[in-house]
Amino acid sequence: xxxxxxxxxxxxDPSPSGQRRAARAAELAHQWDAHLVGVYIVFNGATSHPxxxxxRSEKAxxxxxxxxxxxxxxxxxxxxxxxxxxxxxxxDIGVKAEFRPINRDNTTETAIINSxxxxxxxxxxxxxxGLPDNMAAEKILLACGVPLLxxxxxxxxxxxxxxxxxxxxxxxxxxxxxxDAMSLLVAxxxxxxxxxxxxGCKFLGQxxxxxxxxxxxxxxxxxxxxxxxxxxxxxxxxxxxxxxQNGFDLIVVxxxxxxxxxxxxxxxxxxxxxxxxxxxxxxxx
Numbered sequence: 001x002x003x004x005x006x007x008x009x010x011x012x013d014p015s016p017s018g019q020r021r022a023a024r025a026a027e028l029a030h031q032w033d034a035h036l037v038g039v040y041i042v043f044n045g046a047t048s049h050p051x052x053x054x055x056r057s058e059k060a061x062x063x064x065x066x067x068x069x070x071x072x073x074x075x076x077x078x079x080x081x082x083x084x085x086x087x088x089x090x091x092d093i094g095v096k097a098e099f100r101p102i103n104r105d106n107t108t109e110t111a112i113i114n115s116x117x118x119x120x121x122x123x124x125x126x127x128x129x130g131l132p133d134n135m136a137a138e139k140i141l142l143a144c145g146v147p148l149l150x151x152x153x154x155x156x157x158x159x160x161x162x163x164x165x166x167x168x169x170x171x172x173x174x175x176x177x178x179x180d181a182m183s184l185l186v187a188x189x190x191x192x193x194x195x196x197x198x199x200g201c202k203f204l205g206q207x208x209x210x211x212x213x214x215x216x217x218x219x220x221x222x223x224x225x226x227x228x229x230x231x232x233x234x235x236x237x238x239x240x241x242x243x244x245q246n247g248f249d250l251i252v253v254x255x256x257x258x259x260x261x262x263x264x265x266x267x268x269x270x271x272x273x274x275x276x277x278x279x280x281x282x283x284x285x
Contacts, residue, residue: 004032005119011130017153036097107132147180147284165248168193173254177284
């Protein structure tokens with residue numbers, strides 16, 4: 001039996017895509033009887049113009065103070081609206097939830113701390129994603145190590161995880177992604193492990209994909225293995241084209257994190273997926 005996630009964290013924002021993201025996260029929490037944490041960055045996008053720092057006269061300083069108060073009031077009002085919507089959404093479907101607003105100080109560090117003790121993070125793509133202004137998806141993934149479910153902002157699909165495509169190459173990262181997505185894989189109507197250019201994957205063995213197929217089948221997942229050739233195309237494009245042409249509603253992939261680099265660095269295929277994804281993606285490292 002797969003161990004279902006029991007703590008899910010969703011990064012909220014007041015946009016329509018943010019509300020859809022919250023609804024998807026609540027549906028998953030209800031499905032798994034999980035606790036849902038809604039994180040909201042209060043002052044996202046509310047940056048002060050540099051010229052305000054140069055106010056000198058009493059009148060100018062008073063104007064800056066009045067401006068800051070208006071920003072504070074607007075952000076406070078929006079925070080209440082986002083929190084009320086999130087709590088009502090969860091109450092309507094019987095999901096245990098809490099709302100955690102994050103204020104100005106150390107927003108990046110606080111976002112990471114709020115993510116560390118989760119089993120799954122749900123964010124948007126591209127902007128707004130719910131993450132702090134200066135934080136990209138790969139940054140929070142590498143900082144906390146928690147798998148990400150990234151939901152495209154313009155995606156309006158009815159389901160997530162009904163028909164799943166795994167980008168499979170027998171790498172440790174792909175294996176970790178499969179493990180992190182196990183609850184979804186077991187519950188899916190169909191799962192396809194897509195092997196691109198199998199001759200270049202040294203750990204696949206003689207019978208390409210059979211091992212992962214057997215393993216997932218023992219968990220109860222309905223798995224099909226397909227081999228395709230890139231013919232020189234980027235692997236990410238091959239995966240994306242296969243997903244869109246065959247009606248998949250979730251892609252599962254692993255991300256590479258070279259230990260000798262301190263800066264954030266994804267493998268080329270994963271970076272392309274994160275910039276052009278047509279459907280939700282679960283990514284692990």
